[in-house]
Amino acid sequence: MSSDLAARVTQKLDVRTKKRLDGKGQFWLIFRYFALTILFVIAALPIYVMVINSVKGITGVSQSAAFIPPTSLNFEAWGPTWEVLREPMLRTLFFVTQSSIISAVIGAINGFVFAKWKFRGSNLIFTTFLFGMFIPYQAIMIPLTKFNQWAGIGGSIYVLVFAHVIYGIPICTLIFRNYFAAIPNELIEAARVDGAGMVRIFRTIFLPLSIPGFVVVLIWQFTSAWNDFLFAIFLTGGSPKLSVATTALNFITGSGNQVYYGNNMTASLIVSIPTLLVYLFLGRYFLRGMLAGSLKG
Amino acid sequence: MRATRKKIQNPWGGFLFVLPSIIAMAIFVYGMIGYTFVESLENRYNAYTTKIEFVGLVNYIELWSDPEFTHALSNLLKFTAVFMIGCMLSGLIMALLLEKGIKGEGFFRSTYLYPMAISFIAMGTSWRWLMDSARDDDATGLNYILKNIGLGALQSDWYTSEAGSMYAMALPAIWQMAGYVMALFLAGFRGIPDDLREAARVDGASEYKIYRHILFPQLSPTFLTVLIILGHISMKVFDLIFGIATKSYVTKVLAIYMWQTIFDFQNYAKGAAIAIVILLMIAVAVIPYLIYVNKTEEANK
Numbered sequence: 307m308s309s310d311l312a313a314r315v316t317q318k319l320d321v322r323t324k325k326r327l328d329g330k331g332q333f334w335l336i337f338r339y340f341a342l343t344i345l346f347v348i349a350a351l352p353i354y355v356m357v358i359n360s361v362k363g364i365t366g367v368s369q370s371a372a373f374i375p376p377t378s379l380n381f382e383a384w385g386p387t388w389e390v391l392r393e394p395m396l397r398t399l400f401f402v403t404q405s406s407i408i409s410a411v412i413g414a415i416n417g418f419v420f421a422k423w424k425f426r427g428s429n430l431i432f433t434t435f436l437f438g439m440f441i442p443y444q445a446i447m448i449p450l451t452k453f454n455q456w457a458g459i460g461g462s463i464y465v466l467v468f469a470h471v472i473y474g475i476p477i478c479t480l481i482f483r484n485y486f487a488a489i490p491n492e493l494i495e496a497a498r499v500d501g502a503g504m505v506r507i508f509r510t511i512f513l514p515l516s517i518p519g520f521v522v523v524l525i526w527q528f529t530s531a532w533n534d535f536l537f538a539i540f541l542t543g544g545s546p547k548l549s550v551a552t553t554a555l556n557f558i559t560g561s562g563n564q565v566y567y568g569n570n571m572t573a574s575l576i577v578s579i580p581t582l583l584v585y586l587f588l589g590r591y592f593l594r595g596m597l598a599g600s601l602k603g
Numbered sequence: 604m605r606a607t608r609k610k611i612q613n614p615w616g617g618f619l620f621v622l623p624s625i626i627a628m629a630i631f632v633y634g635m636i637g638y639t640f641v642e643s644l645e646n647r648y649n650a651y652t653t654k655i656e657f658v659g660l661v662n663y664i665e666l667w668s669d670p671e672f673t674h675a676l677s678n679l680l681k682f683t684a685v686f687m688i689g690c691m692l693s694g695l696i697m698a699l700l701l702e703k704g705i706k707g708e709g710f711f712r713s714t715y716l717y718p719m720a721i722s723f724i725a726m727g728t729s730w731r732w733l734m735d736s737a738r739d740d741d742a743t744g745l746n747y748i749l750k751n752i753g754l755g756a757l758q759s760d761w762y763t764s765e766a767g768s769m770y771a772m773a774l775p776a777i778w779q780m781a782g783y784v785m786a787l788f789l790a791g792f793r794g795i796p797d798d799l800r801e802a803a804r805v806d807g808a809s810e811y812k813i814y815r816h817i818l819f820p821q822l823s824p825t826f827l828t829v830l831i832i833l834g835h836i837s838m839k840v841f842d843l844i845f846g847i848a849t850k851s852y853v854t855k856v857l858a859i860y861m862w863q864t865i866f867d868f869q870n871y872a873k874g875a876a877i878a879i880v881i882l883l884m885i886a887v888a889v890i891p892y893l894i895y896v897n898k899t900e901e902a903n904k
Contacts, residue, residue, distance in 0.1 A: 314793040315712070315786050319704025338700050342711050345697060349714050352729035352778070353721075372732065372743060416621050423617035431625060433897045438632040440889045442839040444861050444878035446635035448642060448871060453635075472631045475624050504616040533722035535842040540862075552724045552842075559728050560849065567732055574725040585720035589713055593786060596719060600787055600828050 310488075312594040360384070360572040372567070383572040387558070391576055394554035398532060399580075401463050401550070405470035406527040409478045412471070413523050414516055417482020418508050422494060432483070439476040439599070447540045454541065463548055465541040470531045478523050481598045485519040486512060518591070525588055526595030529581050551577045636882065643875035650869040662876040671860060672877070678769050679856040683837040685773035686780075690833055693777060694784025699814075701785070702792040712789075715782035723779065727846025730775040734761035734847070768853040776843055780836065784829055791825035792818065824899075831892045835885045857881050 327335060359372055363380040419425075420432045450469065454460040459468060489512065497507050535552040542548035549557065555577045559570040585592055643663070646656045666672045697715055701708050718726065733744040738758045742750050746758040761771040795818060803813045841858040848854040850863055857877055865874040 311790040314790045316709070317793060319708075335705075338705060341696070342700050342705070342707075345693075345700075346711060346714050349718065349778070349782070352726055352733065352775075353717070355732065356729045373747070412624060416624050419617040419620045423620070425615065425618045428617065428621075429897060429901070431621070433893050434633075435624070435628055436893055437889065438628055440835050440885055441632060441636065442858065442878065442881040442885060444839075444858060445639050445882040446631065447878070448865065448875055449635040449638040450631070472627055475627060479624070504620070529720055535722065535724050535845070552722050555722075556724050556846070559724075567728075570728045571732075574728040578721045578725045581720045581722070582717070585717055589716070592720060593716065596783060597786060597790065600832060
């Protein structure tokens with residue numbers, strides 16, 4: 307169960323030392339902190355560079371001073387950058403909200419069936435769904451573009467809602483299936499004795515219990531759709547009318563503008579803020595979504 | 604009891620519930636892969652091809668004599684090797700440092716994992732600057748750090764030189780995914796019952812021996828999962844490279860080349876063939892893995 311995996315990762319171990327550490331024990335503890343701190347510096351470096359250079363103005367980023375924090379805060383680069391990014395980011399928010407909600411509903415229904423209302427061959431079908439999680443989207447991109455034109459959503463932002471809903475089915479189903487599998491069968495048996503059918507059992511027992519599952523799926527779909535670049539660039543063809551957060555950012559930081567680091571780093575930071583906030587406040591749920599993708603349980 | 608249960612639970616109810624998704628997967632995953640495959644066997648070499656003909660495996664055969672394709676493929680394999688080894692090692696080291704629990708664990712863990720929440724188009728800006736190839740007095744980014752800590756000799760062209768480009772490109776990839784690998788290993792370590800360790804300790808086994816002979820063997824399913832996840836991500840790698848070096852020749856991989864073939868040259872037949880090659884490289888590892896997962900689940904019941 308992915309929630310079990312996440313619980314294992316985040317479990318609080320008793321770290322109080324029961325006895326005084328001997329010399330060897332102290333050495334290892336210091337060594338561990340030293341190594342962890344080095345890894346912390348490496349992990350934080352790219353975002354550190356991004357943050358400090360976003361408050362040095364548009365041209366104020368001298369090449370060698372970039373590691374040094376600014377002496378005074380200069381938000382000059384934020385205004386114009388936000389102006390350019392506002393529309394694409396609002397557009398992204400618009401489609402991501404829809405695709406996440408639809409994905410979660412579909413995932414809940416599928417997950418319930420694959421975990422608790424199995425039919426002959428359901429495990430095999432579930433496995434064929436999972437394969438959809440691993441495929442390179444290049445292998446479906448050409449016909450998908452044609453389909454979108456045929457379906458009349460080509461050239462509108464709904465191509466992205468559609469793509470993220472369809473290709474999100476495997477992961478959302480998997481997350482809910484693992485989540486529901488942990489709910490005891492006795493609940494169903496009891497409801498059945500009372501004469502409840504599948505739809506009623508799903509609606510009255512499983513849906514109310516599934517809030518954490520919904521949070522995991524919504525966060526996962528939100529983050530992956532917000533950060534997605536592949537679908538965006540293939541399906542919107544780089545049209546400015548349909549630019550989303552990542553494609554707009556790529557347009558700002560792309561070749562030719564690479565010297566304006568202050569500006570580019572500000573833009574990159576602005577685009578990252580929504581997903582970083584989600585991670586900061588709901589990181590536990592994000593971890594669950596991430597570990598669900600590993601299939602194991 | 605069994606009989607009444609069957610009567611109450613209509614087995615087809617569940618099927619009807621998931622039928623829309625089954626249809627969607629059948630069309631948009633399997634059907635579209637089939638479509639792409641058929642397209643890869645045809646002659647649509649540009650947007651103006653009107654007479655579409657079946658040409659068989661010609662497009663695949665031609666890929667092998669296309670120097671740009673073999674270049675992209677060898678780049679991808681180099682990248683994959685460094686990325687997978689680097690990610691495994693760094694993720695494992697992080698997990699080993701944390702697995703027994705340490706004060707501040709939550710803080711370190713969260714920092715190691717945050718890269719997963721950011722798009723590579725955004726982080727590419729930082730990494731492009733960090734891996735700037737200017738040296739010595741002009742040095743910025745990592746070269747600047749190396750110069751100032753007395754490791755000036757290690758200054759590098761990073762992703763801009765033919766020889767080292769893919770190894771350099773693996774750095775940001777490792778940076779992004781190492782935390783994920785750490786989480787998987789942490790889950791693995793913490794799923795092993797404490798009794799096993801305790802028993803070995805009582806028997807006088809050294810910590811090294813406990814890891815080597817007791818813990819690591821227990822982790823083999825985790826290793827397999829990590830390999831599959833890293834492998835399939837590596838085969839598909841696109842945003843990461845695009846965000847840093849766009850379509851630069853020295854860092855071209857199959858996914859970038861496919862995108863270029865479709866968008867810049869509108870050579871659909873060839874683009875489709877490249878896509879199918881990527882798919883096959885993933886499928887040979889993932890399909891057996893899925894069957895294995897399915898079997899172990901059945902066995903656990």
